[in-house]
Amino acid sequence: MMLLGRKRRFSTFGVLVLASLVLSGCVSQAQEIMTLATAQLNPKAPEAVTTNLVGNPVQPQVELPAEQIATTYAWEPLGTADRGRQQFRVRILSGGSPGEVAIDRLTPLFSVNGKSAADYVSEQFFAQNPNRKANTIQPGDEFTLTVPADAFVVRAQQDLDERLGQPAKVREFVSTRGDVLRFYLTDPFPITYELQSAGNPGHGQLHLSKDLAFLLRTGRTNPTALAQLIYRVPDPDIYQVEAVRNLAASTQLGVEQVLDMDRSRAHLDPVRDAMDHAYVTNRVAEPERSQLTRFLLPQGEGIPYMAVEDVLGTRTSLDGLPAGKVFRITYDWDGTVRVYYVTGPDDSRGKRDPFALREDERWAALYEQLQPDADTPVKWSAGEASDLDPFPSARDPRQKDPSPAHAYDFLLSGRVLVLTFHPTRTKSDVQAEERFRNVMLDARDTYKEQINQALQVVDYLHLRNADDSSQTSAPDTAGGDASDES
Numbered sequence: 001m002m003l004l005g006r007k008r009r010f011s012t013f014g015v016l017v018l019a020s021l022v023l024s025g026c027v028s029q030a031q032e033i034m035t036l037a038t039a040q041l042n043p044k045a046p047e048a049v050t051t052n053l054v055g056n057p058v059q060p061q062v063e064l065p066a067e068q069i070a071t072t073y074a075w076e077p078l079g080t081a082d083r084g085r086q087q088f089r090v091r092i093l094s095g096g097s098p099g100e101v102a103i104d105r106l107t108p109l110f111s112v113n114g115k116s117a118a119d120y121v122s123e124q125f126f127a128q129n130p131n132r133k134a135n136t137i138q139p140g141d142e143f144t145l146t147v148p149a150d151a152f153v154v155r156a157q158q159d160l161d162e163r164l165g166q167p168a169k170v171r172e173f174v175s176t177r178g179d180v181l182r183f184y185l186t187d188p189f190p191i192t193y194e195l196q197s198a199g200n201p202g203h204g205q206l207h208l209s210k211d212l213a214f215l216l217r218t219g220r221t222n223p224t225a226l227a228q229l230i231y232r233v234p235d236p237d238i239y240q241v242e243a244v245r246n247l248a249a250s251t252q253l254g255v256e257q258v259l260d261m262d263r264s265r266a267h268l269d270p271v272r273d274a275m276d277h278a279y280v281t282n283r284v285a286e287p288e289r290s291q292l293t294r295f296l297l298p299q300g301e302g303i304p305y306m307a308v309e310d311v312l313g314t315r316t317s318l319d320g321l322p323a324g325k326v327f328r329i330t331y332d333w334d335g336t337v338r339v340y341y342v343t344g345p346d347d348s349r350g351k352r353d354p355f356a357l358r359e360d361e362r363w364a365a366l367y368e369q370l371q372p373d374a375d376t377p378v379k380w381s382a383g384e385a386s387d388l389d390p391f392p393s394a395r396d397p398r399q400k401d402p403s404p405a406h407a408y409d410f411l412l413s414g415r416v417l418v419l420t421f422h423p424t425r426t427k428s429d430v431q432a433e434e435r436f437r438n439v440m441l442d443a444r445d446t447y448k449e450q451i452n453q454a455l456q457v458v459d460y461l462h463l464r465n466a467d468d469s470s471q472t473s474a475p476d477t478a479g480g481d482a483s484d485e486s
Contacts, residue, residue: 065156065174070104072096077176084149090125092141098125101145105154107173107181109193112148121145152179159185165228166221180204188214190221190229194261202264206230213251223248224316230259235314237269242317243390271310271330274303284309286362291325296370299333306370307331318342318391323414326357335377335423337363340416343394348413355383355408358421368427375426383419391416 073096078087090101098121102110106117115123126132128143147153152175160170169185178198184191188211196204215221221229227236227244236244251257267273278295292309299306309329311321321327324344331337339357346352360379367376385408387393394415395407411417 064176064178068104068154068156073101073104075101075105078144080149081146086147086149086151086153088145088147088153090143090145092137092139094139096139097137098122098143104157105145106147107152107154108183109181109195110151112151120147152181164232164234165190165225168229188220190215190226192256196263202262204261204263206259206261208251208257208259210254210256212248212257213253213255216248216251227316230261231266231268232263233266236316237267237272238312238315238317239268239390240316243268246390271305271308271312271328272314274305275308275310277301277303278308289326289329289362292327292329304332305330306333307366318416324352331363331366335367335380335426337380337421339383339419339421340388341419343411343413343415343417345413347411348396354411354417355385355419357419358383375428377423377426378430379423379425380421381424383421386418386420388416388418 072093074089074091074093076089078089081087088105092098099118102117102121106121108117110117110120112120124145125137125141125143129137129141132138132141152173154173155176157171157173160172162168162170167186168189168191171183171185173181173183175181175198180196180198182194182196184193188209190209190212192207192209194204194206209215212221216226223245224236224241226248227240228234230244231240233240247257247259265273274297275295278297280294280296282294284290284292284294289309291311293311293313295308295310297303297305297307308331311327312318318327321342322344323342324346326339326341328340329337330340341354341357343354344352347354358380363380364376364378367374385394387395392415394411394417396410396412399407399410408417
């Protein structure tokens with residue numbers, strides 16, 4: 001409606017001014033007014049600043065470790081046989097046995113037709129050395145070991161002591177292709193193993209123990225410790241801890257759960273990793289936002305944020321945050337602002353409007369400060385509400401109107417609400433408005449008499465049209481119809 005009103009005002013006043021200027025010979029000024037008016041009637045959205053979007057960094061090729069040294073057997077790759085099966089020549093040396101080859105070259109996960117690694121290797125050895133028994137194996141005995149094409153054949157292995165979440169003994173295997181298997185020797189333990197394929201660097205498949213529900217219920221682990229184990233970080237972020245809480249709530253006794261893991265970044269929360277790149281960190285000066293710390297971030301390093309104002313720091317959860325308060329604001333390079341808010345009792349009673357958390361002047365000043373040479377935004381749209389996955393929704397399920405337009409009219413206290421504000425006006429829009437206003441004022445003062453004359457003509461035409469219309473529609477009351485008169 002505001003835009004329509006502007007169009008009507010221009011169509012009445014602007015046409016008169018243009019006509020006066022053209023009649024007066026000032027075509028260039030008329031063209032300038034038309035250009036400025038068109039810009040005002042069709043305001044543009046702010047242009048996005050070109051930058052790299054945050055994504056998983058390109059992973060380098062897997063660098064294979066030195067091959068493990070064996071002193072009780074000789075090992076030689078022979079290439080592949082039919083159906084891509086891998087083949088190796090093995091010669092037993094002093095003190096060696098097929099079982100030791102199985103332990104060194106295959107993993108605890110190896111199984112073919114129900115046979116373990118030790119049974120499988122021994123069967124092939126004795127099939128090719130039928131004159132041998134377990135107690136008659138001699139140095140110099142040879143056999144060809146054939147394993148399936150997808151078998152994990154160990155190139156190197158090492159034992160690790162880890163203390164993330166809780167102490168654990170881990171045996172890490174690296175295959176001849178560069179696959180990595182982390183097998184947890186501690187038993188019972190929340191994790192059984194994790195397999196990372198060389199064909200998909202930075203990603204792994206994590207297998208949780210069938211005893212996880214038991215370990216959680218007996219207090220041998222908890223969601224925070226489990227998040228440290230699963231994500232392999234000492235300080236898991238709010239997304240990671242909440243995701244593990246949801247996972248813990250869904251565990252069942254005796255059921256194994258498998259998780260696809262992204263190992264290319266330490267945290268799920270992009271703000272956590274972005275804050276490590278901040279070149280300036282300081283407390284927000286404005287009293288109404290003094291609980292927030294501001295992080296200014298560099299452009300061109302794959303970070304989508306120009307700045308972040310945050311109260312979380314390295315907190316692992318939202319527990320303890322005050323209700324009814326903003327705990328994070330992110331400022332994208334393209335002008336989009338997102339406000340993260342914890343709803344309070346007033347929100348659930350309808351006494352507060354979190355959608356009114358827009359701060360045009362403060363945000364505009366920050367964009368101007370950090371991008372003085374850019375066409376920065378000065379006004380933003382109303383906030384678009386959304387949930388923050390994996391946290392529970394702030395929407396009250398008891399609401400009467402489930403339509404998306406009214407989905408957030410009823411809020412629950414203590415929940416997270418994200419409000420997204422898109423820029424609607426920029427500095428250039430304001431400058432163009434000011435210039436248009438000045439040009440129109442100048443034209444009004446310079447061509448006042450011509451404009452008044454034009455207005456008089458318009459008034460005359462309006463009156464003339466009104467008279468013609470009334471005469472055409474008036475009924476004939478002068479003595480009947482034409483036939484009577486004749």
